[in-house]
Amino acid sequence: GRTFEYIKVSTPKPGVGFIELNRPKALNALCTPLILELNSALRTFQSDTAVGAVVLTGSERAFAAGADIKEMKDLSFAQAYGNDFIESWSDLVTFLKKPLITAVNGYALGGGCELAMMGDIMYCGPKAVFGQPEIKLGVIPGAGGSQRLTKAIGKSRAMECILTGDNITAEQAGEWGLVAKVFEGPQECVDGALATAEKIASYSQIAAKACKEVVNKSQDLGIREGIEFERRVFHGLFGSQDQKIGMGAFAAKQKPEWTNE
Numbered sequence: 001g002r003t004f005e006y007i008k009v010s011t012p013k014p015g016v017g018f019i020e021l022n023r024p025k026a027l028n029a030l031c032t033p034l035i036l037e038l039n040s041a042l043r044t045f046q047s048d049t050a051v052g053a054v055v056l057t058g059s060e061r062a063f064a065a066g067a068d069i070k071e072m073k074d075l076s077f078a079q080a081y082g083n084d085f086i087e088s089w090s091d092l093v094t095f096l097k098k099p100l101i102t103a104v105n106g107y108a109l110g111g112g113c114e115l116a117m118m119g120d121i122m123y124c125g126p127k128a129v130f131g132q133p134e135i136k137l138g139v140i141p142g143a144g145g146s147q148r149l150t151k152a153i154g155k156s157r158a159m160e161c162i163l164t165g166d167n168i169t170a171e172q173a174g175e176w177g178l179v180a181k182v183f184e185g186p187q188e189c190v191d192g193a194l195a196t197a198e199k200i201a202s203y204s205q206i207a208a209k210a211c212k213e214v215v216n217k218s219q220d221l222g223i224r225e226g227i228e229f230e231r232r233v234f235h236g237l238f239g240s241q242d243q244k245i246g247m248g249a250f251a252a253k254q255k256p257e258w259t260n261e
């Protein structure tokens with residue numbers, strides 16, 4: 001495969017794509033070339049039929065300490081708006097149809113917190129630190145933080161975090177449901193993410209894709225429309241081979257052999 005400068009890419013378990021942010025000198029600050037590499041790796045995993053789920057992590061010290069402040073400090077409004085600065089970030093969530101687990105250790109600040117929240121499932125280690133410190137730089141979250149953090153932990157807590165720039169601890173993240181699980185150590189967190197990804201990848205990719213799609217719809221639709229959407233997708237799955245295989249295997253007391261069709 002391709003070699004990257006700012007990320008490490010591997011497939012450590014069956015069906016699992018693994019990306020480690022690797023810009024240690026800048027605490028994985030998200031410079032444009034890093035984001036382009038990340039997009040490229042995710043695109044490759046998206047089209048690789050052997051990959052059923054993806055894990056994204058950083059280092060023990062930092063998931064990512066934010067967008068690269070040195071890169072953006074001299075941007076003018078015309079450059080930021082005119083060139084749609086950071087618009088390519090949103091690619092990350094819109095094109096990846098496979099489940100993405102983000103495993104956070106150390107700093108996940110600003111754009112780093114926003115990137116972590118783009119994960120379908122978030123896990124963290126005991127020393128994870130989440131925050132949206134943009135107000136200290138004279139700006140605001142720019143890659144979805146105000147929306148995703150508010151959905152995740154509620155308005156009052158999100159306002160407090162975003163208006164003060166104060167950090168959220170791993171313990172708070174666990175209590176408030178920002179993350180699905182807080183692990184005992186950084187390695188346990190990454191291993192836990194890989195194990196969950198392996199489990200997801202052992203199922204029909206068609207079913208996993210549909211699960212992700214319907215849960216994500218709950219973020220955009222009202223409850224009645226969301227339930228109708230879910231039912232249509234559920235009905236649609238009766239057109240898949242994997243529905244016949246999965247239910248047939250249950251009835252025959254056998255293990256299903258998915259075809260992803």
Ligand code: CO8
Binds near residue numbers: 065070109133137140
């Ligand atoms: N950008 C650029 N360089 C960074 C960043 C960053 N976000 N964070 C850390 N670095 C660099 C430091 O400059 C330093 O480099 P050098 O050794 O050359 O001086 C190196 O990483 C190590 O950092 P520190 O020496 O500061 O390490 P400490 O352990 O003392 O502190 C902190 C760690 C607390 C994480 C500290 O580095 C810090 O506060 N970093 C900035 C955090 C921050 O403000 N993040 C938000 C950035 S704004 C943002 O993300 C907006 C998102 C909007 C959308 C996306 C736009 C692209």
